[in-house]
Amino acid sequence: MIESKAAKVLRAAGLWQWFCSFDSLGLKATWIDTRLGWSSMTLSSPSSAAPDADQGAALPPPTRPSIAIIGLGRVGMVLGRALHAAGYPLVAVSSRSPAKAQAAAALFQAEAATPIVAAQAADLTLLTISDDAIPGVVAELAVAGAWHAGQSVVHASGVSPAAVLAPAAAYGAAIGGLHPLAAFASPETTLPPGLTFAIEATGTLHAQLWAMARALGGYPFDLDPADKTLYHAAAVIASNYTVTLAALASELFARMGAAPEEALRALVPLMRTTLDNMERQGLPQALTGPLLRGDVSTVQRHLAALDESVPRVGALYRCLAHGTLPLAQQRGLPSDMAGALQDLITLPGEMVVEREV
Numbered sequence: 001m002i003e004s005k006a007a008k009v010l011r012a013a014g015l016w017q018w019f020c021s022f023d024s025l026g027l028k029a030t031w032i033d034t035r036l037g038w039s040s041m042t043l044s045s046p047s048s049a050a051p052d053a054d055q056g057a058a059l060p061p062p063t064r065p066s067i068a069i070i071g072l073g074r075v076g077m078v079l080g081r082a083l084h085a086a087g088y089p090l091v092a093v094s095s096r097s098p099a100k101a102q103a104a105a106a107l108f109q110a111e112a113a114t115p116i117v118a119a120q121a122a123d124l125t126l127l128t129i130s131d132d133a134i135p136g137v138v139a140e141l142a143v144a145g146a147w148h149a150g151q152s153v154v155h156a157s158g159v160s161p162a163a164v165l166a167p168a169a170a171y172g173a174a175i176g177g178l179h180p181l182a183a184f185a186s187p188e189t190t191l192p193p194g195l196t197f198a199i200e201a202t203g204t205l206h207a208q209l210w211a212m213a214r215a216l217g218g219y220p221f222d223l224d225p226a227d228k229t230l231y232h233a234a235a236v237i238a239s240n241y242t243v244t245l246a247a248l249a250s251e252l253f254a255r256m257g258a259a260p261e262e263a264l265r266a267l268v269p270l271m272r273t274t275l276d277n278m279e280r281q282g283l284p285q286a287l288t289g290p291l292l293r294g295d296v297s298t299v300q301r302h303l304a305a306l307d308e309s310v311p312r313v314g315a316l317y318r319c320l321a322h323g324t325l326p327l328a329q330q331r332g333l334p335s336d337m338a339g340a341l342q343d344l345i346t347l348p349g350e351m352v353v354e355r356e357v
């Protein structure tokens, strides 16, 4: 199956999904308008004299696949609730804990089942289990005869390629990845709208996962398996290291005598307003602070205080300042100020790689 450049643009714009395939009538373009349903037309035909009876005819909207969820941790429960609320038929749920499976089954109007029965019952099995467990579980299910053609199996890992599901593909199942780009700290979390769902899949499964991401109020995003490590590193930087930054800032608050909860109470609204600014104004407009203002003496005082009391935080401050300076320059920081700040944040003997601004 191939996809034209124009179709990619349309799809990136979130309006269409477009597939081109050869069939008995020639090159056939099929698209799905996520609001209206399926349509198709033949673009060219090897026997072009033959009229295309199908041309322009509207096909019925795609049916939603029935779903089984294996693994009822945070993501399994959050996606399960969201899919159920969005009207997807959840036919089976499976957990190593029978009590957990029963509770989820009651919640989603599904059956509590063993992994093999769950996988056999559904069109699409979501393997929401820990990354390390995926290869073993999918292989065990393959040996048990769970997988067959016409079925799909999808994991929720942001770093593993769909190829880890190869034992299912060997039996004819379509394989894919659907990664909701969010940090779910608890199974009780409600799936927020506006999430990006990174999708690795082809053919019908690709269309189904795109439709699913949209039905969950999100943005589908095609992710090449070769880019998954970078994608996941980006997620770790944006999410996990935000927590690290809050922890380090709290450590400085502790030196002023603040209790941990007092520090967090002070820092979270500050961080939230920064996020709000990013959402509203984008980058680099959301940047505020001494580097943007070219306030050399403030940065100098920061570094002196940090180097004296918490040198490892001083080192991180310098590192992050190197990443911040180009943003300040994009906002018009004059080059003499940028140069002075650059000298200040660069330790003697440290190599600075010039970055394009």
Ligand SMILES: NC(=O)c1ccc[n+]([C@@H]2O[C@H](COP(=O)([O-])OP(=O)(O)OC[C@H]3O[C@@H](n4cnc5c(N)ncnc54)[C@H](OP(=O)(O)O)[C@@H]3O)[C@@H](O)[C@H]2O)c1
Pocket: 070, 071, 072, 073, 074, 075, 076, 094, 095, 096, 097, 100, 128, 129, 130, 131, 133, 137, 155, 156, 157, 158, 179, 180, 181, 182, 183, 184, 185
């Ligand atoms: N948490 C996030 O923020 C997040 C975000 C996006 C994607 N993800 C991805 O979603 C998937 C699940 O993550 P999670 O955060 O939901 O993890 P989790 O809360 O730790 O749940 C993982 C579940 O996997 C099952 N499991 C663990 N080891 C297993 C094994 N050896 N055999 C069979 N099942 C096993 C267990 O389900 P049962 O107890 O029901 O048996 C466990 O509750 C991972 O691929 C993760 O990368 C996570």
